[in-house]
Amino acid sequence: MEIINRELIDFKERKFPEKICFKPIGKIHTPFKSLKGIPIQTSMSNTKGIIEIFSEFKSGLIDLIGFSHLYCLYYFDMVRLPVPLQSKPFLDTESRGVFAIRTPFRPNPLGLSILKILEIKENEIHVDNVDILNNTPILDLKPYVPQFDVIKTDKIGWLKGKIKRKVS
């Protein structure tokens, strides 16, 4: 990628931000109209949905169809802040630190799901493995690249021996 100066702020202007704001690039349409029954992870879901990208961003979708999966970054808009910094995850009976669990109830309620790309029609991406509430605001999409994103490890902390197929 060419880094051109007009796209960068000046290093002298750089200041640590107190607040960081984004605008949704789209929304996701899913069969999950309430918080009950949503799979707790994409790997536990075979539900389909449609990511609607707002028309102004449509031209950014070109070339995405060549990939098997995408990272979908979104905003858990149902979460009321502040959240507890420790809580019981679905898959355990003990309280765990929020940064060691995948709960939506996070200081910054950012969601990350790896979704299978089925088809892209105009500004709609048809996806599988959906674990997201209907009408959730989408912030970003990135291609999933196993050469970058696959880590082989069995060091999974408190989750060891606890992963089973479950819904919320």
Place this chain on the structure above:
Amino acid sequence: MEIINRELIDFKERKFPEKICFKPIGKIHTPFKSLKGIPIQTSMSNTKGIIEIFSEFKSGLIDLIGFSHLYCLYYFDMVRLPVPLQSKPFLDTESRGVFAIRTPFRPNPLGLSILKILEIKENEIHVDNVDILNNTPILDLKPYVPQFDVIKTDKIGWLKGKIKRKVS
């Protein structure tokens, strides 16, 4: 995780947000003081760094040490908006849609890196495989769980045959 009502907004109050704002939970200290020479992916880096989590969030780090890697979500604070919706990625000579590449120059400049956890001391997480500019604001951390996050695929679109070790 127990979903308790005080942590959720009322469905009747739910409105699609125009703007979504977050506060950094910390910052990362890395040897990369300028944009030149940063590895383009964590998988191409063996540089170490330290994620400093602000003290108010420290208790959320408990149990994270049991995991091999974490997802680090951060804000590319050097990016000036708006960005082009198509541009040439590092690893190609042709222009590609922004949602099919991993460039920092995104409509919402959200970064995602998978970092190896070396050690956690108080509010500092020592990490390896760093590909992030010094002093970058951190938005969220999640544990990497291969059972959820490893996708076996060779369908990697325009990247096919183009992945080599490179720095920016």
